[in-house]
Amino acid sequence: MVTWALLWAQLFNGLVLGALLVLVAMGLTIVFGTLGIVNFAHGALYMIGAYAGYVAFLHTQSFILAMVSGAAVVLLIGVILERGLIRHYYARPPEDQILVTFGLAIVLIEIVRLIFGGISRRTDEPIWGNGVVNLGLLYYPRYQVEVLGIVTLVLIALYLVLYRTKIGLIVRAGIEDPLMVNILGINVTRTFLLVFGLGAMAAGFAGVINAPIVSVDPDMGAPILIQCFVVIVIGGVGSFWGAVAGGLIAGETLSLTTMVAPDYAQVMLFAAMAFILIVRPQGLFGVKTRQ
Amino acid sequence: MKGYSTQAPRRVPSLLPLIAVAVGLVIFPFVFPFLDGTIDVADRILVWGLFGLGFDILFGYTGLLSFGQAAFFGAGGFTTAYLLAGNITSSTILALLAGMAVAAVLGVIIGLLSLRRSGIYFAMLTLAFGEMLFFLENSPLRQWTGGENGLPGVPKPNLPLGFTTIELHSALAIYAFIAVLFFVGFWLARRIIVSPFGMVLRAIRENVERAGAVGHDVLLYKLVAFVIAAVYGGLAGGLLGLLQGYMPPDAFYLETSSQLIIQTVIGGAGTLIGPLVGAAIWLYLYQILQIVPGLGGAWKLILGLVFVILVTGLRQGIVGGILLVWRRRRARGGQAEAGAVQPIDDAPPPPRVKPDYTKPPILEARDLSKHYGGLLAVDKVSFSVVEGETRAVIGPNGAGKSTFFKMLAGAVQATSGDILFAGAPITGLDAARICQLGVVRSFQINQIFPHLTVRENITIAALARRRGKFRPDMLSRIDAVPGLDDLVRDTLAAVSLTARGDRRASDLAYGEKRRLEIALALATSPRVLLLDEPTAGMSPAERSDTVRLLKRIAAAMTIVIVEHDMDVVFELADRVTVLSEGRKIAEGEPVEIQNNPVVRAAYLGGETEYEPA
Amino acid sequence: MPEGGKKTLNRRHVLKAGAAASLLPFIHTGRAFAETPIGSWPAGVSGDTAFIGISTPLTGPYSADGADHLKGYQLAIEQLNNGGGIVSKLPHLSGKGVLGKKVIYKYADSQTQPNPAVQAQTTFINQDKAIMITGCLSSAVAVAVEKLAQREQVLNMVGCSGANETTGADCVRYGFRNQPSAYMADLALAPVLAKHLGRNLKAAYLVPDYVYGHSVFGTLSEAMDKKYGWKVAAKQIAPLGTNNFSSYLLNIANSGADVFINVTFGADAVSSTKQAKQFGLMDKMKQVQPNISAFLPDGVGAELMQDTYGTFDFWWTQSYKDPMAKIFVDDFMKKFNYNPRWAAHIGYTQMMFWAEAVERAKSFNPVKVIKMLESGFKLDLPGGETYYRAFDHQAVRAVPVVLGKKPSEMKSKDDYFEILDLVPGEDVMPPKGFQGCKLGPYI
Structure with a gap:
């Protein structure tokens, strides 16, 4: 039965769900926006972030350090991948880029399985995230409320980087017109490395944040990657605000559907995407000229 | 035509692959068990x-x-x-x-x-x-x-x-x-x-x-x-x-x-048989790798690595790679043709006939505008072209020529205003439909089909003319399309690329590519040809060749040309339309335009190098 | 069509006949003689070895359980060939192979998908002449391999599979299942729940949206509601592969239930358990997980498993009281350095049971082995006394009902559960004709 209290609870829950999705989707959309590469290995990087966080937490018992090392490890892996492989693909057709990142995902997942095995790794929420908080109309996990705050802070930071710094200017210019970045004579090689690393780092960070909530196993990245695709297709690929809007729409769709027809939640998510595509093929915040 | 074969090679699909596949399918179940397959x-x-x-x-x-x-x-x-x-x-x-x-x-x-x-x-x-x-x-x-x-x-x-x-x-x-x-x-x-x-x-x-x-x-x-x-x-x-x-x-x-x-990627995409080969390799390796002691779940890691290496190194996959080697070997044995650029036909163009301006216009724009957000790219431009005319559209950089042009061809939708072709509105139609009506555009930056031969390139364009926008003729043969061969041959001849017919388009010299670019538009047998800077990036010699070519084309159809090179403009155009900052500022015969102070001011104001006639 | 039209063609004869055979019609009209081979018999045991085909997931969501499962098989096969373990305790086993033939095996990664499993087992049967096939880890794989076994007439000692269908709607003559079905587990759990938690309670169910989840919900809720006056306060159906259950858990938190019954499995169970804790459900409601994933406690920690009621196929502390279980657990520990989980137990048990049946039948002939297994002979195994029912091939044996220990009570790092009860199999068996099981022909 749907009550007002439950409706509010699910609306809030959708917000948290959405925020978690935005966090993962953001790295994906930035990389695509600037480099024109949809990174199918994004889910695998997210998974590696979670494992890095798990290992760091195991040894230091500090969640802050886990967050830092999760982001740092995946940043490092991202940089290595970009130097070693991805940069050879900038000039190749998008299909090749999809294929190579897709193959990379398999390799990364199976390497982690080889090292850590298939057992889900135990990761607890930090001490400061224990318990529930009373939000008036509902009780909600303290950690997830804090995550909402963390995501907001990260998004603000990212926004400032993108909209208030020179590197951000280049990234945004790249989103709007990749040719222009070349013409401007910017050191493209370094910028691309930086952007790919940034996207990877975002994935890794999201992995650590999610680790106390979901099962940490080698296959954890696959379902979230698909949801992220939905998020950025809804919002418009390459768009900052698109990822935010798409994530929130996806979160609310999942959350509200479970009130009336829980078994249709996933189907509704894809239906929402199809609907938006019919109405607005380029996504909510997408630029029409970019095919 | 200088001894070149004008006949397209027979396009009868070889029976060899079919026979090979049939034989393969028959012997496969008897051979496979020897390879530990079932x-x-x-x-x-x-x-x-x-x-x-x-x-x-x-x-x-x-x-x-x-x-x-x-x-x-x-x-x-x-x-x-x-x-x-x-x-x-x-x-x-x-x-x-x-x-x-x-x-x-x-x-x-x-x-x-x-x-x-x-x-x-x-x-x-x-x-x-x-x-x-x-x-x-x-x-x-x-x-x-x-x-x-x-x-x-x-x-x-x-x-x-x-x-x-x-x-x-x-x-x-x-x-x-x-x-x-x-x-x-x-x-x-x-x-x-x-x-x-x-x-x-x-x-x-x-x-x-x-x-x-x-x-x-x-x-x-x-x-x-x-x-x-x-x-x-x-x-x-x-x-x-x-x-x-x-x-x-x-x-x-x-x-x-x-x-x-x-x-598909491992076997080779674009080979039809590739996916089958890929499947054989995948299923076979899956089976073989499992047997290796201690490998366990790592088989997937190995296959993943193989996949990444193949995507990076051998883009055509295994079958594609084999075909490539085979074709190269055949090519080496066959034609060892010189790589010299084929000169353009130097027959003098027919004398220019003045268009009849009393006839109703064939292409007309009325108050055509295009906004990009707050930016006004084209502001209420009207113009009309009569049949047989060669019209140039010029203007300083950022004048809106390209946008205007794209609207005419249906590549960009107008914000407001109308476009009429032979008296009927074509506003809002897409490029394919407008092309089918008889208005076609050639591009400033070459837009060819790089991995296909020159003849195939032109065939593609000619097919659109012969078959219309869409036809599900999946089981018929290309040489069964009536009139196609003639159209392709004539087009090849018209741009003097006959001898280059079997070259891959991407292997052509720049000037030849430029001609192919124009030929792609020509092969659709348009009534109005929209040319976007046809001589862009050409050497002076190539340029004069192209002008001669365009003059010959101009005898057969209406042309609207956007061009930076004023020599070309004044040599070709019957009339010139000048755009500046999205507006039409002048229109007239080349001599009038040359002496128009407004035009001079616009070009100077636009800080563009003005190349005097 | 050539004259006659009816001809029995043996595949291998056809192969030998070479290309000319391809012109012959491919017609099959059953077997001509009673003495003709059955499936891979006797070809599979014509040498001095007997081949076993094993498929378990080594990649994908159940790779941990799959690896455990495989170790169980490996231990059993080693002991069958070389002696040791429970071999000497079982009446007919020699420790020198089975019927004097060395047991050999290959395994394949089923990736927890039916199709690769069927493909791998088909290859084992056709090429390696597998005399028995086994392994599993999801009901989908179990059903698929059951059908394959029946068609190919090769004995299938089903590995891990809890779905009712395996010995219900999709039961086959050539398949035998050791693991208690979801139905049995639920009926075993019900009285224990009533005893420890009380009657007339309200329960909220989190049900994964697939056949297995729905059948667990059906059996357990019916048993609790009819016999003990429980009520369903909420039924939340979550799609497979959900990683964030918060919206379902919110609904459950608001349902006013006394008991939270979490039916999810594998990685989904890890996520939902972590999140249930964060939503404070652990403090508000009693926890039940009708079928606990083997490695769930390792993924969420003992704190989250404490006071959780549930069932297992086998829990290693059964070895404290049962000498057979002790032998198995000690040997396993020695070889693999951790306590076996239930997937390993099933692999081990099924191998031993099969070997014993073959020895008793004095033949690898699958029909004779099937009839021997159907005769209902009882064996004392690590999981307790076990026998198979003739009419649905479900093993009858005890179901351990467990309760999660408090971390402070744990004696070792994986001493997660206390065994509340070993519910005798006879008490919880589904009735004859359950789900309309039809075993199909012997030949």
Whole structure:
């Protein structure tokens, strides 16, 4: 039965769900926006972030350090991948880029399985995230409320980087017109490395944040990657605000559907995407000229 | 024509691949056991190969990378399995056809929803729809599909022969059944590929914008290719259920779509047989790697690495690589033609006849405007061109010439205003339709089909003229299209590329590419030719060649030309329209324009180098 | 069609006949003689070895359980060939192979998908002449391999599979299942729940949206509601592969239930358990997980498993009281350095049971082995006394009902559960004709 209290609870829950999705989707959309590469290995990087966080937490018992090392490890892996492989693909057709990142995902997942095995790794929420908080109309996990705050802070930071710094200017210019970045004579090689690393780092960070909530196993990245695709297709690929809007729409769709027809939640998510595509093929915040 | 053969080489599809595949299919079950393979694995390889035939038409030939093929494999498979296991029909053939039909309908729906986007978007959309289908199979449709348990109890296939029905029970019989279907599927796929329809698909892969600009209804072709792939998938799914007596739910998994992609890439996309080879390698390695002691789950890591290396190093896959070597060797033995640029025909152009300005205009723009957000790119420009006229549109950089031009060709939609062709409005029509009416554009930056030969390039454009926007002539031959050969030959001759007919377009010299660019527009036999800076980037010699060429073209049709080079403009144009800051500031004969102070001021103000006549 | 039209073609003869055979019609009209081979018999045991085909997931969501499962098989096969373990305790086993033939095996990664499993087992049967096939880890794979076994007439000692269908709607003559079905587990759990938690309670169910989840919900809720006056306060159906259950858990938190019954499995169970804790459900409601994933406690920690009621196929502390279990657990520990989980137990048990049946039948002939297994002979195994029912091939044996220990009570790092009860199999068996099981023909 749907009550007002439950409706509010699910609306809030959708917000948290959405925020978690935005966090993962953001790295994906930035990389695509600037480099024109949809990174199918994004889910695998997210998974590696979670494992890095798990290992760091195991040894230091500090969640802050886990967050830092999760982001740092995946940043490092991202940089290595970009130097070693991805940069050879900038000039190749998008299909090749999809294929190579897709193959990379398999390799990364199976390497982690080889090292850590298939057992889900135990990761607890930090001490400061224990318990529930009373939000008036509902009780909600303290950690997830804090995550909402963390995501907001990260998004603000990212926004400032993108909209208030020179590197951000280049990234945004790249989103709007990749040719222009070349013409401007910017050191493209370094910028691309930086952007790919940034996207990877975002994935890794999201992995650590999610680790106390979901099962940490080698296959954890696959379902979230698909949801992220939905998020950025809804919002418009390459768009900052698109990822935010798409994530929130996806979160609310999942959350509200479970009130009336829980078994249709996933189907509704894809239906929402199809609907938006019919109405607005380029996504909510997408630029029409970019095919 | 200087001794060059003007005849196109016969395009009769070689029978060799068909014979090779037939022989291969017959001996495969007898050879495979010696390689530690089994008939069952052979059946599975063929099922994947059949699945891959359709996918290769979609991905290898049309260039559309779908991550959702599992949807069709599953939908077709479960339909077939449901009909047979539930005893709704006892006819294997009928059940397979029903499965293909369901896959086709699904293909139309998903295709319409996802084909409006291309590249990465298309990949993500198909992936999402594939997942959606999986959830539908698993939950709401559980009653019919058995949910995660799948559908057991699919009877062995039978073949009605009218007077009796043959039950196919032995492993070899089932293999034969699948092999015959594969062969038919392969034969059909080849017919599709070498048909005019298939040629258009390749054009879409090579350069989708140009394929539309020469008058093909790109979206419709893509949709049909998508549905063809879906039907192949549906058939393959149905066979999987028949082959093992059980329809597995993993037909719908994302892993199914990815495995298909990996196999196709390993084997070689755009070869039809590649997916089959890829499937053989995948299934064989899967089996072999498992036996290596202590390897366990690492087999997948190894296959993943092999895949990444192949994508990076051998882009054509294994079959593609073999074909490449084979073709190179043949090419070396055959024509050792010099690489000298073929000069343009130096016959003097016919004398210029003044157009008749009293006739009603053939192309007309009325108050045409285009806004980009707050930016006004073109502001209420009106102009009209009469039949036979050569009109130049000039203006400083950023004057809005390109936007104006794109609106005329239908590549950009006008914000307001009207465009009329021969008195009828064409505003809002897409490039393909406008081209079909007789207005075609050539591009400032070459938009050719790089991996196809020069002749194929022109054939693609000529096909649009001869066949219209769309024709599903999947089983006919290119040389069966009436008047095509003549049109291609004449066009090649007109731009003096006859001797270059069998060269890959990407191998041409720059000036030749430029001529091919114009030829692509010419081959659609337009009434109005829109030329966007035809001499851009040319050497002075090439430029004067091109001007001579354009003069000859101008004798046959109406031309609107955007050009920076004022020498070219004043040599060619009957009249000149000048745009500046989105507005029309002058119009008149070249001499008037040359002396117009407003025009001079605009060019100086625009800080553009002015090249005096 | 050539004259006669009816001819029995043996595949291998056809192969030998070479290319000319391809012109012959592919017609099959059943077997001509009673003495003709059955499936891979006797070809598979014509040498001095007997081949076993094993498929378990080594990649994908159940790779941990799959690896455990495989170790169980490996230990059993080693002991069958070389002696040791429970071999000497079982009446007919020699420790020198089975019927004097060395047991050999290959395994394949089923990736928890039916299709690769069927493909791998088909290859094992056709090429390696597998005399027995086994392994599993999801009901989908179990159903698929059951059908394959029946068609190919090769004995299938089903590995891990809890779905009712395996010995219900999809039961086959050639398949035998050791693991208690979901039905048995639920009926075993019900009285224990009533005893420890009380009657007339309200329960909220989190049900994964697939056949297995729905059948667990059906059996357990019916048993609790009818016999003990429980009520369903909420039934939340979550799609497979959900990673964030918060919206379902919110609904459950608001349902006013006394008991939270979590039916999810594998990685989904890890996620939902972590999140249930974060939503404070652990403090508000009693926890029940009808079928606990083997490695769930390792993924979420003992704190989250404490006071959780549930069932297992086997829990290693059964070895404290049962000498057979002790032998198995000690040997396993020695070889693999951790306590076996239930997937390993099933692999081990099924191998031993099969070997014993073959020795008793004095033949690898699958029909004779099946009849021997159907005769209902009882064996004392690590999981307790076990026998198979003739009419549905479900093993009758005890179901351990467990309760999660508090971390402070744990004696070792994986001493997660206390065994509340070993519910005798006879008390919880589904009735004859359950789900309309039809085993099918012997030949």
